[in-house]
Structures are given as structure tokens and as C-alpha cells.
Amino acid sequence: MNFTKTTEYAFRILSYMAKDESHLYNANELYENLKIPFRYLRKQLTLLSKAGLLISEQGKNGGYKIAKDLTTISLLDIVHATGANISGNACFFGFSNCALAEKCAIHDKWASIYENVNNVLISTNLAEFRKITNHEVLITNNKFINFKKD
Amino acid sequence: MNFTKTTEYAFRILSYMAKDESHLYNANELYENLKIPFRYLRKQLTLLSKAGLLISEQGKNGGYKIAKDLTTISLLDIVHATGANISGNACFFGFSNCALAEKCAIHDKWASIYENVNNVLISTNLAEFRKITNHEVLITNNKFINFKKD
DNA sequence: TTAATATAATACCTAAAGGTATCATTTATG
DNA sequence: CATAAATGATACCTTTAGGTATTATATTAA
Ligand code: SF4
Ligand code: SF4
Numbered sequence: 001m002n003f004t005k006t007t008e009y010a011f012r013i014l015s016y017m018a019k020d021e022s023h024l025y026n027a028n029e030l031y032e033n034l035k036i037p038f039r040y041l042r043k044q045l046t047l048l049s050k051a052g053l054l055i056s057e058q059g060k061n062g063g064y065k066i067a068k069d070l071t072t073i074s075l076l077d078i079v080h081a082t083g084a085n086i087s088g089n090a091c092f093f094g095f096s097n098c099a100l101a102e103k104c105a106i107h108d109k110w111a112s113i114y115e116n117v118n119n120v121l122i123s124t125n126l127a128e129f130r131k132i133t134n135h136e137v138l139i140t141n142n143k144f145i146n147f148k149k150d
Numbered sequence: 151m152n153f154t155k156t157t158e159y160a161f162r163i164l165s166y167m168a169k170d171e172s173h174l175y176n177a178n179e180l181y182e183n184l185k186i187p188f189r190y191l192r193k194q195l196t197l198l199s200k201a202g203l204l205i206s207e208q209g210k211n212g213g214y215k216i217a218k219d220l221t222t223i224s225l226l227d228i229v230h231a232t233g234a235n236i237s238g239n240a241c242f243f244g245f246s247n248c249a250l251a252e253k254c255a256i257h258d259k260w261a262s263i264y265e266n267v268n269n270v271l272i273s274t275n276l277a278e279f280r281k282i283t284n285h286e287v288l289i290t291n292n293k294f295i296n297f298k299k300d
Numbered sequence: 301t302t303a304a305t306a307t308a309a310t311a312c313c314t315a316a317a318g319g320t321a322t323c324a325t326t327t328a329t330g
Numbered sequence: 331c332a333t334a335a336a337t338g339a340t341a342c343c344t345t346t347a348g349g350t351a352t353t354a355t356a357t358t359a360a
Contacts, residue, residue: 061357
């Protein structure tokens with residue numbers, strides 16, 4: 001249920017960049033709008049580039065843009081790009097092997113939730129975030145407002 | 151989706167103890183069956199006692215048993231007892247406040263998953279774990295087998 | 301060709317979760 | 331009472347996610 005902060009940042013970055021897929025966003029611009037700690041943001045941007053979700057252009061006037069057709073990037077792809085994975089253990093208790101003769105009280109309920117999460121993440125792609133207009137107002141309670149940039 | 155290890159341990163401990171609610175389990179017995187790192191297990195047991203989920207009896211022949219009627223302890227209660235909480239942020243992106251004019255592409259899907267999780271945790275109580283017969287075979291891949299106890 | 305401005309690489313620091321060690325306290329029992 | 335066997339309290343160590351700092355490299359444009 002709780003993604004890592006890193007994964008959340010990736011969601012924020014990519015859903016924001018989805019607003020204009022051809023625009024080259026630089027780290028400064030993203031920082032101004034997303035308020036992710038600047039240096040960490042930059043680190044994530046290069047990781048997302050290496051992971052193939054972003055294309056980076058170096059040098060003056062450089063920046064990043066989304067690497068592929070928005071419809072081909074699912075939220076699950078983003079999760080995977082950050083090294084996380086949802087699947088891990090389908091067992092509620094965290095066991096990777098269970099030799100119980102009968103399923104315990106929570107097994108089926110939990111499996112169904114897991115199935116649900118997986119479906120949502122797979123079936124939601126970045127193109128669906130194009131329609132967000134005023135994404136910048138999202139950031140209302142962050143504690144990074146006063147972080148110095150560099 | 152991923153509880154903390156501490157929360158998972160608490161689930162394991164309590165669902166195991168639910169097999170015989172009147173029996174006084176001591177840390178050794180629980181360790182043998184659950185293979186949670188011994189000293190950490192003991193720490194958790196005292197925390198669960200302080201949280202009111204367990205009753206502890208000190209001294210020789212002491213141990214722990216579940217404090218209340220099994221039907222009155224939900225899985226969500228266990229989550230809360232370990233200091234975690236599921237509710238936190240209902241926002242997929244982790245924002246605690248969102249001022250978007252319209253809901254984004256993931257909002258409703260995610261809210262429904264959250265609702266689902268919450269319902270399952272609230273509606274599943276410890277009494278439902280009484281019927282597990284051979285719970286000990288659960289532990290098939292732990293790395294604590296060789297931990298020395300004390 | 302040099303300065304400015306962007307990303308890349310790498311190493312290091314910090315905070316929190318997970319885990320360990322030590323000593324104190326409680327209780328049953330000989 | 332003395333000892334053994336249990337939990338309680340507290341402090342410390344370790345690992346990892348999150349975050350910071352420094353230096354290198356690429357690109358544009360005066
Ligand atoms: S039956 Fe229970 S313990 Fe076994 S894998 Fe399913 S949820 Fe886990
Ligand atoms: S609309 Fe989107 S960004 Fe806003 S709270 Fe819902 S999930 Fe979060």
C-alpha cells in the first residue's frame with residue numbers, strides 16, 4: 001500500500017511530464033513545480049533515463065522528456081523502474097512459501113486485493129495524465145519549499 | 151501493500167497465539183514456532199503487551215496470552231498496535247493535500263483499493279485464525295534457523 | 301575558445317527500521 | 331532464603347532508504 005518515496009517521486013515526475021510529452025523539461029523546472037529535493041530529483045532523473053523511461057539531453061538547454069509513447073508506459077512500469085516491485089509476496093504474512101494444508105483466513109481476501117492493485121497499475125498509463133491541467137497546485141504541504149537548490 | 155516487518159511479525163505472533171487463547175505462551179515457545187529473531191521477538195511481545203493486545207505474566211512459568219476476546223481484535227487493530235497506519239495518505243502520489251480542480255486519472259481507482267484494504271483488515275478478526283491446524287509448517291524459508299537464542 | 305548552463309558519476313552523510321546485548325525485576329519452587 | 335526461569339527496560343549496533351556534496355562531462359553561444 002505504501003510505495004517508497006522514491007517510487008512516489010517517480011510517479012510525480014512522470015505524470016507531470018506527461019502534460020507535454022514533447023517539451024524538454026530541465027531539473028530546475030521540475031524542481032520548481034514538484035518540490036522534490038533538488039539533488040535527489042536530479043539523481044532520480046538520471047536513473048529514470050537509464051531505466052529507459054526518460055530521454056536526457058546534456059549540455060546547455062538540455063533536459064528530459066518521456067522516452068516513449070505515453071500509452072506504452074504503465075504505472076507498473078514506473079514501479080519497476082524504481083527497483084520496487086509489487087508482486088513480491090502475495091502472502092499476507094510475508095511468507096514466500098506456505099505449506100498450510102488449508103488456506104488461512106486472510107489468504108483469498110488478500111490475493112484479491114493484490115490482483116486488484118496489479119490490474120490498476122497495469123491498466124493505467126501515462127496518457128491518462130495528460131488531462132491534468134493545474135498540476136502545480138498539488139504541492140500544498142511539502143517541507144522542501146525552503147531547500148536551497150545548489 | 152507492504153507492511154513493515156514489525157507489523158508482519160505481529161500478525162504472525164497473534165494469529166499463532168489465537169490457536170489456543172487460554173494457553174500461556176512464553177517467548178521460547180513462540181520463537182521455536184515462528185522463528186522471529188529471538189531478541190526482537192521479545193521486544194515485540196512487551197510492546198504488544200503495552201499496547202493492550204497481550205497480557206504478560208512475569209516470573210518463572212510466565213508468558214503471554216491474548217488479552218481480549220478474539221473476535222474483538224481485528225487485523226487493523228494489530229496494524230495500529232505496531233504504530234503503523236494504513237490510512238495515512240489516500241492520495242496515490244502521497245500528497246496529503248490535493249487542490250486539483252478535477253480528480254486525476256488514478257484517484258478513484260486508488261480510493262477504491264484503499265477502501266477494500268481497510269474493509270478486509272477491519273472485518274477480519276483473530277477468531278478466524280483458530281481453525282489453522284498446522285501453522286508451524288508455515289516457516290519454510292526463513293533465515294533465522296541458526297540464530298542463537300540468548 | 302571560453303564561459304555559462306545543463307546532465308553524469310561517484311562518494312559521502314543522515315535518519316529510521318530492524319536487530320542485538322546487558323542488566324534489572326518478577327515469580328515459582330526447593 | 332536462594333536459585334532458576336521468565337519478562338521488562340534500556341542502550342547500543344547495523345542496514346538501508348533518503349538525501350547531500352563534489353567533481354567530471356557535454357552542449358550552446360557570445
Ligand atoms: S494461507 Fe495464509 S499464511 Fe499461507 S500463504 Fe496464504 S495468507 Fe500466507
Ligand atoms: S486527484 Fe490525484 S493527485 Fe489529487 S489526491 Fe487524488 S490521486 Fe492524489
